[in-house]
Amino acid sequence: MKVSDFDFHLPEERIALRPVKPRDAARMLVIGDDGLIDSSVADLPGLLCAGDVMVFNDTRVIPARLHGIRPADTTRGEVRIELLLHKRVDGESWQAFARPGKRLRIGDTVLIGDLAASIMMKGDGGELLVRFDRSGRDLDLAIMERGEMPLPPYIAGKRATDEGDLSDYQTMFAARDGAVAAPTASLHFTEGLMTRLGEAGIGHVTLTLHVGAGTFLPVKAEDTSDHKMHAEWGEISAATAKLLNETRRKGGRIVAVGTTSLRLLESAADEQGTIHPFADETDIFITPGYRFRAVDVLMTNFHLPKSTLFMLVSAFAGLDTMQAAYAHAIDTGYRFYSYGDACLLFPERAE
Missing domain, CATH: 2.40.10.240 (QueA-like)
Structure with a gap:
């Protein structure tokens, strides 16, 4: 596909330079069979089902x-x-x-x-x-x-890094040093929200993918087939793989929190969708036409035009759907990128 197919215009004022407080007060656009629904991260317990399991990335950002x-x-x-x-x-x-x-x-x-x-x-x-x-x-x-916290260029180019970023740009799940960019979908979570998710019967597990700076590199190729992803190291334990496979066997859904979690889960899954223990590098590049094997629902932030991440969400929910969703988000004041608002994506139905 042409990289230009994934372009859109984003006004600069839509780029969030600070997160909302509290974290789970961020807006969330639900994208699925019922169209586009304006919601909030705090509403997650009512948007998912008992038996679902959320998968968080526990990488910790270093001052790189x-x-x-x-x-x-x-x-x-x-x-x-x-x-x-x-x-x-x-x-x-x-x-x-x-x-x-x-x-x-x-x-x-x-x-x-x-x-x-x-x-x-x-x-x-x-x-x-x-x-x-x-x-x-x-x-x-x-x-x-x-070192200094490595804020993304679209933030660092507009303001200096400060003490607030030491906590703001770190998720509550951060445990394993190695990332140079935060798994930003997880920035929306708080202890209170996790308690309410648990009370609703929604479980959670963690994996590790050390996010590299390559995530911010522009796609210079004109066609997606000519782009090469930077490799990142990740790990899924045997216990986590077993729990996720059992979740699906019981009818629950795997909810990837962030594109990093999704990319590692898809890297570790076989053709039948069984997730295996994983400890290796992955350079998986997901574009429309990819058949998802391991992930049923995706929570993520709003991504850059012509980025590999916008290509990934377009593969998950459909390019036309995501273009319409982003146009709605821009028109209605959603905040974009790392410190911005969230989306909850349900997959595009096969024709």
């Missing part, structure tokens, strides 16, 4: 944006460098993006305080392999001390 300098040498002056870590390679190395990346060469060192990052490789797309001068827990602590 690092500011440093490349020192002057005999031919070049000092230059300020921003490194955005996006995928851990081993105990001392990360894949990263840099600004300005063109000012760096293989063999250069970027100094972030007393933390040194050596440029080991440069990819065609501007991706770097950087090796730090410490490893393991020592490196983790250094990144935590010197």
Whole structure:
């Protein structure tokens, strides 16, 4: 399909720069067989059914944006460098993006305080392999001390990151360090909402997908078949896989909270829809025509034009349906992107 098929105009004032408080006060557009219904995240217990199980991503966002300098040498002056870590390679190395990346060469060192990052490789797309001068827990602590919360560019380009983002851009399920972007659909949940969901007979489990910065990269290809996804590491435990398979056998639905949860569930499912334990990388790219095997309902935020995430939701609920839903959301004042409102999607019925 043409990438231009997934384009739409979004007025800048629809981009949320702060989340609503409390988190579950966000609006939610329900998209399904009954058309478009304006609702609220707080209404979830009445929109799902007893026996359904919600699947949350328990990844924790690390302060992956690092500011440093490349020192002057005999031919070049000092230059300020921003490194955005996006995928851990081993105990001392990360894949990263840099600004300005063109000012760096293989063999250069970027100094972030007393933390040194050596440029080991440069990819065609501007991706770097950087090796730090410490490893393991020592490196983790250094990144935590010197890094900044990696807000998405559509927020970071409009305001500075502040103390509020340390909690606002972290979900209540965050437990395993490794993401450089939040699984934003889960940002809407509170302890009170989880209690009410439980009282309604709606269960929940967690999995882990460490979201990479590749989620914000534009699709540069003209056709979806020419786009290559960045790989991300994920894990589904044997116990979680067993519970989800039993849920379906009993007639319950699997509700993926966020596209990250959905992508990992679909990566771990076989052709019959059975979910297997998983601990590996996935670069699954879902576009219209994909046959969903593991997920029955999807809760997600509103996504960027021509993004892989808008392609995914269009595959789930139908491109025409999602274009109409987004037009309605824009016209009626829904807030978009990471700190914005939510959608609850039911799948497109087969003809």
